[in-house]
Amino acid sequence: MINLIKKKFNDIKFRNKLLLSHLLIALIPIILLGLLSFFQSYKIQMKELKSEAESSINQASNILDYKINRYNMLCEFMVLDRDFSGVFIKDYENKYFNMYLDFRDIMDPMVSQIKFMDDDIEEITFYTSGDLLGIRGNILPLSELKNKPWYDGFRGRHWVVYDEKVYLVQELISNLKDSNFMVISINYESLFSETAKLSDYIFVNIINQKENIIYSENRLGFNESLTQDEFSEYPIKIERKLDNIGWTINYFISNSNAYVNAMTIFKITLFVIFLSLIITFFLIYVFSNNFTRRIIRLKDKVDKVEQNNLDIMIQSTSKDEFGELTNGIGRMLERINSLILQVYQAEISKKESEYNKLISQINPHFLYNTLSFINWRALNKKDIETSYMVTTLGKFYRTTLNKGKNKVTIETEIEHIKAYLDLQYVMSEGRFEVDYSIDNHILKHYIIHFILQPIVENAIKHGFVGPDSQDNHIIISAHMVNDEIKIMVSDNGVGMSIQQQTQLLSTDHGGCGVKNVNDRIKLYYGNNYGLEIESQVNVGTKVVITLPFF
Template sequence: MIGWIKSRFNDIRFRNKLLLSHLVIALIPILLLGLLSFIQSYRIQMKELRSEAEASLEQVASIMDYKINRYNTLSEFMVLNREFSQIFTKDYDDNYYNMYLDFRDIMEPLISNIKMMDDNIEGITFYTSGELLGIRNNILPIGEFRSQAWYDGFRGRRWVVDGEKLYLVQELISNPKDSNFMVISIQHDSIFGDLDNLSEHVSVHIEDSDQHVIFQENNKRNAVNGLGKKETSDLSLNRSLSSNGWTIHYSLLNTNAYANAMGIFQITLFVIILSLIITFLLIYVISNNFTRRILRLKYKVDKVERNNLEVIIQSSSRDEFGELTNGIGKMLRRINSLISQVYHAEIAKKESEYNRLISQINPHFLYNTLSFIRWRAEKKADIETSYMVSALARFYRTTLNQGRHMTTIEAETQHIKAYLDLQLIMNDGLFDVDYDIDEELLQAEVIHFVLQPIVENAIKHGFVKPDATDYCIQITINRVNEGIKLAVTDNGAGMMPEQIVRLLTSENGGCGVRNVNDRIKLYYGQDYGLAIRSEPGHGTEVSMVIPTSTA
């Protein structure tokens, strides 16, 4: 990772490196200052919120204790009323009149008074296993009480929250054979209503003595996970109620503190951005002035890279940049001198090899051809002899090319056709010739004498089986994206990869082909040259691509 960062940094321009390094140096202390101010502000805000939350929690707990104790007192008032309790333990022996009197004079007035004392009591229900069943619709069998989901066999008094229902369950005085319970149904909001109106930055939930969540703020219920536990917040407080064992949990959200701290941070950020802009402008002016001469030198070196060696690189300054510029200028002038010397020497060398090749080919080929003409003439006189003499004349005329090194594709085509006409007669039609030449390219210029050595090599080394009857040479000249492509393809013996390498580099067996490859690179550049594709037994293709030009 460090290596990758270093590599990317090295690829950045020098002026941008100066800008980046100075900005980083200026940015670090400014960001640290902004971050420190944000953290400090956040801590102060959280401290104030905690203090407010503790006071609010204490107030809420006191109010709830008061409300719950009030209902506990009402419940005890009823239970401790001796006449009321004896109704559930008295043996009436089917004396319903006495039972009626007790209900009319004791039970109903007491219940009515209790409801009048608190409008939030929705109803009072009694569960018994004694003789009172069926007397009133609010007296039910003890079995229904025990079938409630929240009943777990408890005794005494308990507060029960079942969804949105709130009950105060009180065991009544019982005899050994009877079990009696009183259930006071209380409006849910009378106890919990105020908790839904707390600050949006505070989340509250209440757990009973078994750590079951019995209340969660409506607008924050989605903050409770599947186990009924509130997820961890930035600040949590709790307070147990002395009246019934419930525990109030306060979770203080950091939204408000974060928002206040962000306000301070935004001001700091504005100062940071303003400082960075001013710093950037100053650094830009300084670095631009510092790197202007480097950019000018780079611009000239880029021209040299694009083969413009006539660029003058010179400086009148005497500092390190001036010395570097003048040194590069001297080096460029020396390179130009050496290139000129090497170029002219290479041209002379290649032309000497070319002339030597022509001088080797002409006498040898002329001797063989004239001998064959003499033999044919002595054997019989026919028009074929005349044709060969004509072809020979055309061949030598195009071969000499009036001493010029460049020719047109049309002239080069005439030369190779004359050469192949002679070879077909001399080899008794051993092979066929196919021409595929784009006529629009006939006036384009090409180096003279580039196809004949390749065709000669194909006939000499490709067509080695004298009894074969399907040999063929194809001459193709067409346009491609890179320029003009000239190709010679045969279906002869083919070559191994090492033979291809020797053909382009060795003096033995492929002097003509190697000379053509070297001349192409010399005239057109190192990106050009011969391309050979061959496979033993499947023939050979020798091709070249030259830049487009017209005579």
């Protein structure tokens, strides 16, 4: 069954394949998004609500912790003040003037300062069993504190929230007969103000150490606690415990808003999907026609190539993959034509090479015999100079021809160039000098033949051309440098401009086959080797040949 479907699909035209495949791909999102969009939207909404609630509860808990710690520090500030605490334990023995001075200079400034520092402090009341009763309206008997409904006999410092009022109770320093307490009344709404700035879909309460609700706030009308049905509307709970007090802030997050938003997104998604399907069908139809038209055009050209029409032009201006494929086929066709031409030219060169090899096997014998006869005649006539030139010329051609081999040792190449320079020296009547600096360790190393003479010839022919040219000097050196052989030919001739240096290596007319030498080296050893030219006008020229040592 599957094979039959594949066969039917493969037999469909390419344009129809595009239409069918794209329509199937477009229908899949409708089915999947219809099933998943609602749940995904609901999940995202709940996640955002939870993230918002976590950020809000962290901020609220930090601020409330800060406020609690701030009031605790105010208490410590007052309690640890020896003069202030001493007022409550001092034995005045009816010395009311001294008592008046302590209130004026110590107690009243301290209380005023504390209330001035915080506007949310509504009252500071002191409860004592000592001598201070009746001195101020905010100094009451200890029995009144014990009669408070929220007092349970605690000692030290204690926070009390009762009937939407907040009290910070602090035990003061006492003596054996007196007990003293300070009660700071703090504004209830101000203390819990940060928990009131919430979303309409968050219910919040704060519980104390005994898990009693001390604060409850929301925008939907819940006051004390949530019923079982109400808990179903608030499925997510987040809690944070305060660091400086045993209170816990609880956030309950409603899912009703997430449900409404998810339904809205679901409806919009369905509309967009169906609209996109219509637009997609139209665009697929247009694009498929464009694609198939380009494929048919390329197929027609390839058919012509198959019929041996290799001169056809295959090219595209498009930058997409299809354009790259078209241009790639075009470049491949150009490469095929180029290879055909290279094979043809290589065949011609092969024939010429075979002819030249045949000639080279005939000409040297005739040349050597002729030079030997001329040398014999010169010796008979005692013409030493002519005999020297003929002998040197024979040596020069013997190293030049090299028995038809294309590789020689560096020693043979140096002997060849020495013979050439000896001839040039005699013919130019000694108008130049030559120095050699050759590393003996590389003399037996083989290199390709005939690479020095074109460079030396170029130095003599083009470097020493001035009418008043004197003290002409050529230096030839060969050394080993970093696993490479560096052969250098330098002269103190007229030099070259940058344009002339470029032309020397780029055209065959630059000077006595220098470009040919560079091309041969790169062809034989690779592009990392060849010639480098350094030259300055009226200063001289240096040519460095770089060869591998292997």
